Amino acid sequence: MxxxxxxxxxxxxxxxxxxxxxxxxxxxxxxxxxxxxxxxPTFRDKQTGLWENYGVEDLATPDAFIRDPKLVWSWYQWRRQVVADKxxxxxxxxxxxxxxxxxxxxxxxxxxxxxxxxxxxxxxxxxxxxxGNLWCNRCSQCERPYPNQARNSYSGENALSFDETLMTCEHCDGYIRPDIVWFGEAxxxxxxxxxxxxxxxxxxxxxxxxxxxxxxxxxxxxxxxxxxxxxxxxxxxxxxxxxxxxxxxxxxxxxxxxxxxxxxxx
The missing domain is CATH 3.40.50.1220 (TPP-binding domain)
Known part of the structure; x- marks a missing residue:
């Protein structure tokens, strides 16, 4: 009212x-x-737990992914878990x-x-x-969308897990990354x-x-x-x-x- x-x-x-x-x-x-x-949580909120010692430059830039793709992928899998029930x-x-x-x-x-x-x-x-979209992925090299990228692939039967293991593109062997616009990207x-x-x-x-x-x-x-x-x-x-x-x-x-x-x- x-x-x-x-x-x-x-x-x-x-x-x-x-x-x-x-x-x-x-x-x-x-x-x-x-x-x-x-x-x-907003991106400007203080990171918690395992991530509190990392900054934007460690988790959300192209250079960060080149330097440590496992770290960046793990953080995005964690973010997906946080958002999944919202x-x-x-x-x-x-x-x-x-x-x-x-x-x-x-x-x-x-x-x-x-x-x-x-x-x-x-x-x-x-x-x-x-x-970009948190529930979508693409190849970091050839830019092809990665299959099973709908949000509902992360829940229900045959769910895509929040596994932190890096995945590679079947076309070029490049690492799969979140289809997110990182800092420094267009x-x-x-x-x-x-x-x-x-x-x-x-x-x-x-x-x-x-x-x-x-x-x-x-x-x-x-x-x-x-x-x-x-x-x-x-x-x-x-x-x-x-x-x-x-x-x-x-x-x-x-x-x-x-x-x-x-x-x-x-």
Whole structure:
């Protein structure tokens, strides 16, 4: 209920509702904050247990994989175990509901994510992944996708285990790596082009649970603003971003269900 929010936040939600009801082309970018509400640690969270003495340069760069592929593969298998039982939260569900509703209305809701989990897909959203997919693998040499890369290969009957043993490509003998965009690597061309197009052509750009610090994804809001779009930020800890027109300073799981209910109501 809107009444449970502060008067200032209610006013911002009402502004956002009025704006979004009047526009057709919406671009949504989600970041680590929305997944954190489902219990998935963000990359900036302190590593724990066996991994607390390792940094980004040891676990998530091309050089790290060349230097110690077993270490990097083991860490990603551990990450998959951490994420395996996580489910979409009300924010994911609300975005999926909005996309479904848009099919029968005059809106286009394009969803882009920096996250590598599949919680948007679990909620039945159509989403473009800028940083890859944790449940997919590919060859580190020839780039071919590795078979059995669907998430459900990691559960149920004949499950692919979280074995830390390195695997090799049947085509070139290269080591199999996670299909993730590591630090220092370029974003996938098709996905980035889709994100750029959506940001350029949108009338409203919504940033959810992202610090707006990781480029080039952080530049999407700038691109949208330059082309005349209004910018809405949903984040319990708002960023000092002068581009933002409306700030909804609350968890996405609280704000989005309320906002989408208002937008989709007759």
């Amino acid at each position: 809107l009444a449970e929010l502060s008067p200032a936040l209610i006013a911002e939600v009402e502004l956002a509702t009025k704006l979004l009801k009047s526009k057709q082309r919406i671009c949504v970018l989600t970041g680590a904050g929305i997944s954190a509400e489902s219990g998935i 489910k979409p939260n009300p924010a994911h569900d609300a975005l999926a509901q909005w996309q479904y509703h848009a099919q029968s209305s005059n809106q286009q809701v394009t969803l882009i994510t920096q996250n590598v989990d599949d919680l948007h897909e679990q909620a039945s959203s159509t989403v473009t992944h800028l940083h 974003l996938p061309v098709d996905e980035w082009q889709a994100a750029e197009n959506a940001a350029t052509n949108c009338e409203v750009f919504i940033s959810i649970g992202t610090s707006s610090l990781v480029y080039p994804a952080a530049g999407l809001s700038q691109l949208a603003k330059q082309n005349g779009a209004k910018v809405i930020e949903i984040n319990p800890d708002p960023t000092p971003n002068t581009l933002v027109d409306i700030t909804l300073a609350e968890k996405a799981g609280i704000i989005l269900p309320l906002l989408i209910q208002e937008i989709t109501s007759l």
